[in-house]
Amino acid sequence: MKFKCAELKEYEIVGRPLAKNDEKMPVYKMTIFAPDEIVAKSRFWYFLRQLKKVRKVNGEILRQTEMSNTSPTKIKNFGIWVRYDSRSGSHNMYREYRDVSRTGAVTQCYRDMAARHRARPHSIQIMKIETVKAADTKRP
Amino acid sequence: AISLARIGSSGINAEYGYTNNLSRSKMLYQRQIEVGRLCYIRLGDNAGKTCVIVDLVDQKRLLVDGPHCGLARQVIRLKNLAITDLKVKIARGCKTNVVRAAVTKEDIANKFLQTSLSKKAESKKAKAALGDFDRFKLRVAKTAHNRKIRSAVRKLKKSS
Numbered sequence: 001m002k003f004k005c006a007e008l009k010e011y012e013i014v015g016r017p018l019a020k021n022d023e024k025m026p027v028y029k030m031t032i033f034a035p036d037e038i039v040a041k042s043r044f045w046y047f048l049r050q051l052k053k054v055r056k057v058n059g060e061i062l063r064q065t066e067m068s069n070t071s072p073t074k075i076k077n078f079g080i081w082v083r084y085d086s087r088s089g090s091h092n093m094y095r096e097y098r099d100v101s102r103t104g105a106v107t108q109c110y111r112d113m114a115a116r117h118r119a120r121p122h123s124i125q126i127m128k129i130e131t132v133k134a135a136d137t138k139r140p
Numbered sequence: 141a142i143s144l145a146r147i148g149s150s151g152i153n154a155e156y157g158y159t160n161n162l163s164r165s166k167m168l169y170q171r172q173i174e175v176g177r178l179c180y181i182r183l184g185d186n187a188g189k190t191c192v193i194v195d196l197v198d199q200k201r202l203l204v205d206g207p208h209c210g211l212a213r214q215v216i217r218l219k220n221l222a223i224t225d226l227k228v229k230i231a232r233g234c235k236t237n238v239v240r241a242a243v244t245k246e247d248i249a250n251k252f253l254q255t256s257l258s259k260k261a262e263s264k265k266a267k268a269a270l271g272d273f274d275r276f277k278l279r280v281a282k283t284a285h286n287r288k289i290r291s292a293v294r295k296l297k298k299s300s
Contacts, residue, residue, distance in 0.1 A: 073203065073213040073214070074233075075195050075196075075197050075203055075233070098197055098198050099197060100197065100203070100215050
C-alpha cells in the first residue's frame with residue numbers, strides 16, 4: 001500500500017534472479033513510480049514476481065536510480081495507460097494529463113483515480129506513460 | 141492584505157474595473173490570464189515578486205517566468221497570484237531570454253511600481269516593519285486626523 005504526501009519519484013530499477021553457479025541470468029528493468037526508494041524496490045519485486053518466476057529471496061537488485069525530470073519548464077501532455085482493480089474486477093484505462101513532468105502526471109493520475117474511481121494506490125498499476133503531442137490527445 | 145489579494149474576484153475593484161470570479165474563469169483565455177500578462181506573487185516563497193505568464197498548464201496552474209526579479213521559470217498555482225493590468229508581448233512558451241528582452245523593452249518593472257497594487261504592498265511592508273515608537277507616532281497621527289474629521293462633521297451637523 002503506497003502512501004503519498006508529495007509528488008512521486010520515478011525510479012529505474014534493474015534486477016535479476018540470483019545466479020546459482022556461473023550461469024547467465026536474465027536481467028530485468030522496470031520503471032517504477034513511488035514515493036521513496038524502499039517502496040520502489042518493493043513494487044519492483046511485486047511486479048517482477050507477477051511476470052517472471054523470481055522472488056525477492058531469489059533475486060537481487062543490480063541498480064536503482066532516481067530519474068530526474070527531463071525538462072521541468074516545458075509543459076507536456078502525458079498519456080498514461082493504467083490497469084486498476086475496481087470493486088468488481090480489473091480494468092484497463094487510458095488517461096491523459098497535462099503537466100510539466102512524468103512524475104507530476106503520474107501523481108495526478110493516482111489522485112484522479114482515487115477521486116473518480118475510488119481506486120487505492122495498491123490497486124493501480126501504471127503500465128505505460130508516454131508524452132503525447134497536443135494534436136494527438138484524446139481530449140483537446 | 142486580503143483586499144489586495146483577490147484582484148478581479150468578487151466585488152467592484154476600482155482600479156481594474158468590474159470583474160468577478162465567474163467572468164474571470166469563463167474568460168480564462170481571453171481577458172486577464174494570458175501569455176505575457178504580468179502577475180504579482182502573493183503567497184509562497186517568492187511572495188512579493190512579479191512574473192510574466194509564459195504558458196498555461198491547466199485551469200489552476202501557470203508556467204511563469206520572472207527574469208527581472210531573479211525568479212526562475214516555474215509552475216505556480218493561480219491561487220498564489222494576483223493578476224495585474226500590465227502585459228508584455230511574448231509568444232507562448234518562449235525562452236527566458238526572450239521574456240527578459242521583452243520585459244526590459246517595455247520597462248515593466250517600473251510600470252508595475254506605479255500601480256496601486258505595488259504601492260499597497262509597499263505600505264503593508266512598511267507597516268509591518270514599524271517599531272513600537274513608530275506605531276505610537278502612527279496612533280497619535282491617526283487620532284489627530286480622526287479628531288479633525290469628527291469635529292468638522294459635528295459642525296456640519298449642528299449647522300444643518
